[in-house]
Amino acid sequence: MLELQAITAGYDRKAPVVRNVTLSVAPGESVGLLGPSGCGKSTLARVAALLHRPDAGTLLLDGDPVRRWRHRAPRAQRTAIGVVFQQPRLSADPRLRLTDLIAEPLRATGRRDEVRERVAELAPSVGLTPDLLDRRPHEVSDGQLQRACLARALLVRPRWLICDEMTAMLDASTAAALVAAVEEYRSATGAGLLAVGHDQVLLGRWCDRTVSWEKLTSTEPGE
Numbered sequence: 349m350l351e352l353q354a355i356t357a358g359y360d361r362k363a364p365v366v367r368n369v370t371l372s373v374a375p376g377e378s379v380g381l382l383g384p385s386g387c388g389k390s391t392l393a394r395v396a397a398l399l400h401r402p403d404a405g406t407l408l409l410d411g412d413p414v415r416r417w418r419h420r421a422p423r424a425q426r427t428a429i430g431v432v433f434q435q436p437r438l439s440a441d442p443r444l445r446l447t448d449l450i451a452e453p454l455r456a457t458g459r460r461d462e463v464r465e466r467v468a469e470l471a472p473s474v475g476l477t478p479d480l481l482d483r484r485p486h487e488v489s490d491g492q493l494q495r496a497c498l499a500r501a502l503l504v505r506p507r508w509l510i511c512d513e514m515t516a517m518l519d520a521s522t523a524a525a526l527v528a529a530v531e532e533y534r535s536a537t538g539a540g541l542l543a544v545g546h547d548q549v550l551l552g553r554w555c556d557r558t559v560s561w562e563k564l565t566s567t568e569p570g571e
């Protein structure tokens with residue numbers, strides 16, 4: 349299970365944007381988190397992705413509490429989670445060719461031949477052709493770059509995927525292709541998914557269940 353328990357988080361301890369939120373994703377389950385712009389969904393997603401330390405509450409990964417965040421998190425916990433954000437250009441090093449961008453999670457540990465093999469295996473599953481793999485981010489479209497960011501997230505075979513508005517900037521056919529790639533990965537591996545967004549129709553079609561931000565936060569004592 350991926351369990352967010354009574355999470356309070358934000359950027360100012362006196363005014364947290366996420367207050368006492370509890371949400372779980374079971375293995376193999378897909379959960380959509382719906383909410384309006386600015387409500388705190390991305391902040392919660394970043395807590396779940398080990399990128400933002402909460403002010404209070406507990407994150408359990410398969411029963412183990414997460415005690416360290418970002419680069420301090422143990423590798424086994426970091427690689428259990430794959431994350432894709434809304435804006436690929438903010439999460440892609442502009443100097444890297446797409447092959448190296450996809451291979452980033454293996455940079456420290458992967459052998460060269462293993463890296464090449466894994467990227468070649470993943471690229472078609474996200475719809476990237478070999479010619480695109482040699483290009484740098486400024487030489488590809490947003491959709492192509494987002495495909496590479498999804499491949500990077502899948503590279504270490506995470507048990508949990510967090511997609512934060514993954515398709516918000518994309519045209520309908522690219523969005524559908526990326527959702528299909530996530531679902532193919534999930535059906536092959538049994539990975540769980542937390543998909544964050546504001547598009548009720550998309551999340552309703554994509555996920556086993558959707559929860560609204562209002563519901564999650566209305567259980568707060570005193571509200």
Ligand SMILES: Nc1ncnc2c1ncn2[C@@H]1O[C@H](COP(=O)(O)OP(=O)(O)OP(=O)(O)O)[C@@H](O)[C@H]1O
Nearest residue numbers: 359365383384385386387388389390391392513546
């Ligand atoms: N790095 C930051 N420093 C300070 N405040 C921030 C930071 N990031 C986000 N915020 C604020 O926290 C609140 C919640 O932001 P968050 O990105 O979690 O919302 P969201 O629901 O994901 O919105 P959107 O759908 O527009 O991405 C907003 O008011 C935002 O301005």
